[in-house]
Amino acid sequence: MASFGKKAVVAMHVVAMAMCVMIALTQVQTVSARSTSVFSASVNHLRHGQHHDGVHPHLRTHSRKLSSLVQTPPLLVPYHSGPILSSDSEIPIYIIWYGEFSAAQRATVTDFFASFAHEADGGGEPSVRGWWKATGAYRDGSGAAVSAAVELKGEAVDDYSKGKTLSKEDVQCLVEGALASGAFPADAGAVYFVLTAEDVNVGTFCMNTCGSHHFIAPKGVTQHKQLPFAWVGNPGTKCAGRCAWPFAKPQYGPQTEPLVAPSGDVGLDGMLINIAAVLAGAATNPFGNAFFQGDASAPLEAATACAGTYGDGAFPGFPGALLVDPASGASYNAVGLNGRQFLLPALYDPTTLSCRVAYSPAIDLVVMDEGGSSSSRVDSQFVARQLGSAFVLLHEAALELGWLSFVQRSRALESWIARGGRSLHKMGLR
Structure with a gap:
């Protein structure tokens, strides 16, 4: 026929x-x-x-x-002439683990970052690396694109040195402390992540944010460089419906049945969604003057412009068409190192003016x-x-x-x- x-x-x-x-x-x-x-x-x-x-x-x-x-x-995320994280090498990632994380939780996150250099095995499955390729469409005024690679370069552990209630300034101080101690180098092309455990409150966490990225102005401890940093919290026991959907029933709206989380840890898998979203925002709008829509103090960026979209046909309350593991029942749209499954947010594509998903069946x-x-x-x-x-x-x-x-x-x-x-x-x- x-x-x-x-x-x-x-x-x-x-x-x-x-x-x-x-x-x-x-x-x-x-x-x-x-x-x-x-x-x-x-x-x-x-x-x-x-x-x-x-x-x-x-x-x-x-x-x-x-x-x-x-x-x-048409969806628009315009360019405002500022720098992006572009180089011929990878974007270095440094992580401060603030509070208590299990070995399994840390392994899931580190495997995610290791997956940027890894193609999924066999079957043409969608990969973390393939998902990140969408950022290659973001180019600065000179024509340079966002770095094609991301690599975890260093980790540090902090046992609640500032207590269990932090402000954005506290998060910045944690990064500056790691720089001052020599735990991390000062690198203007890197992203410094502070990941907080589920018993830690940060600013307006769970009220209007699940994670965010900012930058440290040039000063002595940064070797007079402007450095991007980010924070993401574990929403497991606090606000999974807000910050770990679709792996938890939504905090508002129709009470759809949650999907099965790939790692079996709802809070951690929700955290990974937000790490991916914040990373994409930091790479394409590191200093608040590159790619964003709306108010620079509360911008829509590469991932947040496509919030709630994970697969084809997504609409409010439905994440879109996803892959489902036949054994575990877990839903995912990308495969990484060691066969690890992830659910990653759609990213805005400035060339098509639309949201690009990791997996299109x-x-x-x-x-x-x-x-x-x-x-x-x-x-x-x-x-x-x-x-x-x-x-x-x-x-x-x-x-x-x-x-x-x-x-x-x-x-x-x-x-x-x-x-x-x-x-x-x-x-x-x-």
Whole structure:
């Protein structure tokens, strides 16, 4: 069967599935985060989460065009002329472990940083190294890109020297102390991380931040260099719903079932998501004047511009299509050293003005034709296009027919188009 014919058949099957899904939404409020949808096809690694409930903001009885539904402007994270962490070598990483961390927790974090130099073994699985390649699209005024490599260069342990309640200034003092003692060298191209244990409070941790990055102004202890530093806290017992989602039930919104954390430690795996996000922000906006959107004191950066997005089709309450380990049930989108699995945030791509995920699945479809069955691999974005079209048509029909309960539950459609898929808008659904 010709490629066009196969896609036509696939489209019909996907539309049929979309009809079933939307009709089901009129009967139930949520869809299990681990349910599997079958549409005359074998769909690998496609996960479904709960949908938002709510009253549709524009209840109208007349027909509307798709363009009236999709109003999302292109996502922009502009360049403000400042330096990025660019060099021909790696970005050095130095870690201060503040408080009590188990050997297993420390090994998970150090394996993450070691994975930047490691390609996943076999099967073409997505890698940490591949995820970081997205930062190569960030270039400064001279055309230099963010460093392609990251390497852990040093570690230090601090046994609560400043107590269990820290300010941002305390975090900076910890870094300066490590520099003054000679534990770490002063390197303007490095990122100095302070990682705090789950019994430590830092500033507005759990209220409006899970981690942050800053810089130390030039002074004697920095050898008169401006140095980037960062902090990330373990949210395990404090605010896993805020800082370790989707491995914990969200603090606000629909109470979707949490995914299984790859390491088995919800707080630590949430911490890794935030370490990755803060690292990307520090590399692309180390001194607050490079790549960011909005107020420089509270910017949206490479990862935070794509907050909550981990896979294709993400929308609020649903992280997107992810890989699932058949043995442990853990969800992940990147593989690193020693086969370690990680869930890493999407990164904004300034060349496409969209969020780039670590893992974008191809979907195995078995399409029947007159000669028997044949297998075809279709990119997940093709399926997303067909689903988006089907959802919009059904949504319009519901409005026209006055199915108010249907319309109320189809709030998920607006969220999906406006957020999870920015990809739909990008692909021409407008």
